[in-house]
Amino acid sequence: VIAAMAESEELVAVQIDDAVCVGIGACVAAEPLAFEFGAEGASRPVAGTLLPRERAERVCRNCPSGAISIVPPAT
Amino acid sequence: MTVVGDRLGDINIADPAKYERGVPHEEFHLLREHDPVHWHPWPDRSNGFWAITRHADIVTISRDPETYSSAAEHVLIVDLDPDALEARRSLIETDPPQHTRLRRLVSAAFTPRKVAEYEEATRQIATGLLDEIVAVGEGDFVAAVSAPLPINVLVSILGIPTEDAPFMVELSNHLVDGTSGVPLDAGAYGNTTPLTHLPFDSPASHALFEYGRRIGSERKADPQDDLLSRLVFAEFGGESLTDVEYCNFFQLLVFAGNETTRTAISQGMLALMENPGEFDRLAQDPALVPQAVEEILRWASPILYFRRTAMRDTEIGGVAIHRGEKAVMWYVSGNFDERVFPEPHRFDVGRTPNEHVTFGGSGPHYCLGAWLARLEVRVLLEEMIARGIRLELVDAPTRTRSNLVNGLQALPVCVVSAERA
Secondary structure (H helix, E strand, C coil): CCCCCCCCCCCCEEEEEECCCCCCCCCHHHCCEEEEEECCCCCCCCCCCCCCEEHHHHHHHHHCCCCCEECCCCC | CHHHHHHHHHHHCCCHHHHCCCHHHHHHHHHHHHHHEECCCHHHHHHHHCCCHHHHHHHHHHHHCCCCCCCCCCCCCCCCCCCHHCCHHHHHHHHCCCHHHHHHHHHHHCCHHHCCCCCEEEEEEHHHHHHHHHHHCEEEHHHHHCCHHHHHHHHHEEEEEEEEHHHHHHHHHHHHCCCCCCCCCCCCHHHHCCCHHHHHHHHHHHHHHHHHHHHHHHHHHHCCCHHCCCHHHHCCCCEEHHHHHHHHHHHHHHHHHHHHHHHHHHHHHHHHHHHHHHHHHHHHHHHHHHHHHHHHHHHHHCEEEEEEEEECEEEEEEEECCCEEEEEEEEECCCCCCCCCCCCCCCCCCCCCCCCCCCCCCCCCCCCCCCHHHHHHHHHHHHHHHHHCCCCCCCEEEECCCCCCCEEEEEEEEEECCCCC
């Protein structure tokens, strides 16, 4: 699934540090297609979802716990 | 600089009595301008704390729990013996990874999606309370609306019987020095625990512990779909919450769910009455309600500060902080920081952006109830607008004598207009 598609935009994957996330849900509220709540009271990215870089950066910045980051491109 | 220096030396932002006259905004302004990381004697010079007053520094500290611990000492400006600290330790006096584990026990009940499920019940409670004050035509808005709304929402989430909500308010009032106006005897509510071992040094904490234990054992025998049942059945690697963990968790949820949103509602209503033009603007353009909620949260700053303890020698803003020293984040100052909020003393229901630190400066301890607080304030504003309810202040509000909670004891109002919904 691609959360939003604009041909010119770079799409990136996001990850959540499970040791840091406390399940506030700001990411799920902001990007409901890209994040969901797991069973353990934490949030997690929806498998296979990509976000335009700008929105991914915003969701990283707005995570109160600082638990979200952009997956670095494979080298 | 000498004049400013002398004035800085005289500053006292920790005296609870000062807040009875209102937040000492002039002193906070002086500190932000001239000494944003300020050594503040309390109660004397040797035993003081660092007063952190700028928004950016509050955020930096909040995001670095490894350097600035919530667990090493208490989050209030008190020095406790290790056994007292343990006896009083709740979620907000933990660091990761213990914090992460405890927090996730309850986080599912407070996510935006879950909170959306409470909207209908919240609206029913809010409209019921508004109907009553409109029918009477006047009253104390704190007793009539600000206090009962949050606690009635919270008891339904926890699973406490509605008829016990007033008892929860009564006990919570006693926790904050000066909130109740009624000093409690050490033996009140049958307390025999040393006060240093009880949250807020209050026998009301003993009563909350006892109530929590009793209702917890009822849930243990007869589980329900509520937060209390979740707490009593919680397990980590086969271990349940200890009695101390459970009691302090229960106490924290009742206190936080009662005192904080009440203050946001009271201060928000006062701000709207003092700025009737802003209420007009909101009534004409209800699309502004979400921004108005954030502005009320900024303006109200219900929790004035929380404290951290430095785990190593460090520095902030070029000022050396030594291991073991207290760093006190004055959220109420961060929320009026001119570097972040243009014209901070203007109450602006359309303020955007509004990166207030009312829920903390982010980091792991970001307020668990943030979405719930927003829901309650939003629903109340929506219902007041929908019914054309306008209030006027009939007497000066009474402020709470506390350096922790920016509360109002009483907000005497009369209803100047209201339509039937």
